[in-house]
Amino acid sequence: MSKFKKKATVKQDIPTSSMPDVVFMLLFFFMVTTELRKTNIDVMQRIPEGTQLRKLQRKSLVTDLYIGEPKKTEQFGKEPKIQAEDTFIEVSGIILWVTRQKDLLPENERDQMTVALKVDSEAKRGIIADVETELRKANARKVLYTVSEKKLDLN
Amino acid sequence: MARSTPEIPNASMADIAFLLLTFFLVTTTIANDKGLSIQLPAPLDPNQPIVEFQQKNLFTIQVNSSDALLVEGQPLDDVSNLKDDIKRFILNNGADPLSSDNPEKAIVTYKTDRGTSHKRFVQILDIIQNAYYDVWADQSGVTNARFREAASDTSDPTNKDIYDKGRKGIPMAISIAEPTKIGG
Numbered sequence: 001m002s003k004f005k006k007k008a009t010v011k012q013d014i015p016t017s018s019m020p021d022v023v024f025m026l027l028f029f030f031m032v033t034t035e036l037r038k039t040n041i042d043v044m045q046r047i048p049e050g051t052q053l054r055k056l057q058r059k060s061l062v063t064d065l066y067i068g069e070p071k072k073t074e075q076f077g078k079e080p081k082i083q084a085e086d087t088f089i090e091v092s093g094i095i096l097w098v099t100r101q102k103d104l105l106p107e108n109e110r111d112q113m114t115v116a117l118k119v120d121s122e123a124k125r126g127i128i129a130d131v132e133t134e135l136r137k138a139n140a141r142k143v144l145y146t147v148s149e150k151k152l153d154l155n
Numbered sequence: 156m157a158r159s160t161p162e163i164p165n166a167s168m169a170d171i172a173f174l175l176l177t178f179f180l181v182t183t184t185i186a187n188d189k190g191l192s193i194q195l196p197a198p199l200d201p202n203q204p205i206v207e208f209q210q211k212n213l214f215t216i217q218v219n220s221s222d223a224l225l226v227e228g229q230p231l232d233d234v235s236n237l238k239d240d241i242k243r244f245i246l247n248n249g250a251d252p253l254s255s256d257n258p259e260k261a262i263v264t265y266k267t268d269r270g271t272s273h274k275r276f277v278q279i280l281d282i283i284q285n286a287y288y289d290v291w292a293d294q295s296g297v298t299n300a301r302f303r304e305a306a307s308d309t310s311d312p313t314n315k316d317i318y319d320k321g322r323k324g325i326p327m328a329i330s331i332a333e334p335t336k337i338g339g
Contacts, residue, residue, distance in 0.1 A: 016166065023172035030179040048274045050281040052288055052299075053189040055307040062188060116188065119273045126269030128276075129334045132195055141195040147277055149189065 039086050042076075043068035044120045050147035061112050062144070063101045067127060068120030080123045082131060091130045098138035114142040191280055193331070211253055212260045214244045216279060220270025224279070234282060241286035245325065258290075258325040266332040283329055291321030 043066050056062055066083040070076035081088045084097050102110045115135060119128060135143065216237075217225040224231045231237065245261045247254035255261035263283050267276055285299075292302035295317045302321055305314035 016169070020168040020172050023169055023176060027172055027176045027179065030176065030183065034179060034183045048277040050191060050277055052191065052281050052284040052303065054192045054303055056188050056192075057308060057310070059188060114192075116190065121272065121274035121277075123273045124269060125267045125271040125273065125276055125334045128273060129267075129269065133333075136195050136198045139198075141197070142192075143195055144188075144190045144192050145277055145280070146188070146190040147281070 039083075041066055041083065042071055042088070043081055043083050044071060044122070045118060046121045047118065047146055047148045048121045049150040051150050053147060053149055054144075056114060056116075056144065058109075058112070061105065061109060062114045062116050064116045064118055065131070066118045067131065068123050080120070080127050082127070091127070091134055094131060094134035095138040098135065098140045102140070111139070112142065113140050114144055115140050116144045116146050118146045191277065191284060193280075193329070208262060209256075209260075212255050212262060214241060214255075214261065214263045216263065216265045216283070218267045218271045218275055218279060220268040222272055222275040234279070237279075238282050238286045238289070241283060242290055245286065245290055262328040262330055264330045264332060267334045269334045271334065280329075280331075284327075287325070287327045287329075290325055294323065294325065295321035297321075 045066065045068055064084075067080055069078055069080050070088075076088070082091065082094070083089070089097055098113075098115075102113055105113060117128065117131070132143065135141065215225075215227055219225070224234065226237065226240070241263060244254050244263075245258050247256075247261070248258070249256050263286075265279065265283060288299050288302055292299045295302065297305070297317055302317060305311075305317040309315045309318050
């Protein structure tokens with residue numbers, strides 16, 4: 001009898017003292033892996049929709065170029081502008097920009113650099129074609145038009 | 156005798172941590188790195204001779220500055236059949252003497268105007284690529300979505316097989332011409 005009684009005194013609670021540690025570990029994981037947006041995008045970004053999307057294999061090889069009407073039209077006008085990182089660049093500055101971006105990559109992967117063109121729906125082909133011509137000259141010929149997935153496939 | 160051990164109450168710590176965790180979960184935006192992938196041609200070499208293609212091996216799509224479509228010289232309002240037309244053109248294999256000789260020679264030329272909107276450009280490019288992905292997927296016996304998934308990651312041997320099988324003998328020949336200067 002006394003044997004059983006002894007057993008009943010054993011603590012039966014699940015130890016919760018380690019729970020914060022576990023949760024903090026998760027929290028740190030998310031904090032570390034979250035990539036906060038580095039740049040403030042100052043151009044309109046109404047990304048067009050498409051169906052035939054491809055995912056990029058190596059995200060480290062991707063650099064973004066934003067094109068669209070400036071958000072602050074009273075300051076920058078209504079003409080679509082090209083934004084790289086935090087600044088507006090001109091079409092003539094693209095070759096220099098590509099060279100700088102390539103310098104950041106390991107030497108053997110430079111030719112695989114992909115430029116993701118995040119272009120606003122309402123931007124015109126003219127400026128995009130100018131950018132493409134410069135990219136060809138700068139030998140950054142892998143291009144991705146960023147497109148969001150169309151929810152309903154009408155085709 | 157029960158002895159109370161002095162402890163800081165830590166039951167609420169988990170709640171606080173969970174709250175922070177939820178905050179990060181909600182505010183985290185996963186970057187959208189999906190889109191239509193193309194390879195630009197090499198810069199134009201002035202010494203390079205101009206190659207002429209037979210008209211029948213070209214499928215011409217033109218878009219003007221008011222986003223109106225001209226396919227093989229004919230105005231087109233409804234794009235729902237465009238994909239099938241392109242597929243028929245690619246896989247013609249000489250059946251129709253006015254269409255392409257074989258998939259290797261078939262070229263889809265896509266010309267826009269400087270005033271064409273990017274939205275329209277992407278819509279048509281999407282249809283052209285859809286036609287090619289459909290043809291490739293058919294050839295390797297998988298669905299279109301599966302094929303694109305395989306094409307996105309060719310480091311996996313199975314994916315590489317699907318990708319190579321699908322593309323065999325059918326190059327994606329989309330020629331995106333320099334836009335015209337004046338709207339028409």
